[in-house]
Amino acid sequence: MSKTYAQIKRELPTFIATSFGCFIVAFGIMALTVPYKFPDSGVSGIAVLSNYAFSISPAWVVAFANAALLLWGLKELPKRFIIWTVYSVSLLTVLLKLMENIPHPDLKELLLVAILAGVVKGLGGGLVIRSGSSLGGTDILVVAMRRRYGIEVGKFTFYINLFILSASIPLVGLEGALYGLVSIFCNGVVMDNVLKSFDRRRQVFVISNEPESVSNFVTKELHRGVTLLHGEGGYTKQPRKVILCLLTPRQTVELKRFLAQKDPTAFMVVSDAAEVVGKGFKSWHHHI
Numbered sequence: 001m002s003k004t005y006a007q008i009k010r011e012l013p014t015f016i017a018t019s020f021g022c023f024i025v026a027f028g029i030m031a032l033t034v035p036y037k038f039p040d041s042g043v044s045g046i047a048v049l050s051n052y053a054f055s056i057s058p059a060w061v062v063a064f065a066n067a068a069l070l071l072w073g074l075k076e077l078p079k080r081f082i083i084w085t086v087y088s089v090s091l092l093t094v095l096l097k098l099m100e101n102i103p104h105p106d107l108k109e110l111l112l113v114a115i116l117a118g119v120v121k122g123l124g125g126g127l128v129i130r131s132g133s134s135l136g137g138t139d140i141l142v143v144a145m146r147r148r149y150g151i152e153v154g155k156f157t158f159y160i161n162l163f164i165l166s167a168s169i170p171l172v173g174l175e176g177a178l179y180g181l182v183s184i185f186c187n188g189v190v191m192d193n194v195l196k197s198f199d200r201r202r203q204v205f206v207i208s209n210e211p212e213s214v215s216n217f218v219t220k221e222l223h224r225g226v227t228l229l230h231g232e233g234g235y236t237k238q239p240r241k242v243i244l245c246l247l248t249p250r251q252t253v254e255l256k257r258f259l260a261q262k263d264p265t266a267f268m269v270v271s272d273a274a275e276v277v278g279k280g281f282k283s284w285h286h287h288i
Helices: 002-032 042-054 058-072 079-098 110-130 138-149 154-198 211-221 249-262
Strands: 201-207 227-232 239-247 267-273
Touching: 002 042, 002 079, 002 110, 042 058, 042 154, 058 079, 058 138, 110 154, 138 154, 201 249, 211 239, 211 249, 239 249, 249 267
Parallel strands: none
Antiparallel strands: 201 239, 201 267, 227 239
């Protein structure tokens, strides 16, 4: 019983983030994309084009297309990925259906609408992916093809979206397709920034004459782990301890202040860490 409770507790943040992210994406599609006849990318792009051409509900296209993709890549996909993708796609399908008649903002400047649509969908999609879940579509294609054939398929995803945009021109016109391109670009930028903002860490190397003091400050004051690397001066040939730690931006500033007071001759290198997985940071269970 306690093991089941621990698993539920561990997955609760994923459930909340995925549910909220799906709601935002559904709103972005049904209130900011479909009413203005903008094209979209991936499976949702096919869904909105089907709506424009044949008045088919985007919910059904999203559901059936993702079901087909999941069946195709079932053997290649991680179990946790499948479970959360099924939940995300199911919830998104329901929300798309419920929001079919949702009131949408009456904005005259279409460029602003395109940017807003991209920002909203990028925010929602970023929350879903950040939680370790997926909205299906090209995510299923990417994971399955990478595992099955051992290749990166980013360019194939680009070609798919390019084909969808090209196919949308007879339905929405060249101007509408360009607005869709702006929206898709904003979507990608916002999604990337959402993923980075939650995982923003600094990788810090410190070479100091007071390595023990620096290590104690990081572990006891900043409550972060430290790894001591054994280096050697290229000119002096003297052994030196190199301190490696991963800090938040605020903690990095505090360490700079400490070094300025304790050892002004210290050498400090700071770089962005795109992702940190492990104890005290992102959990490994998102990747299982």
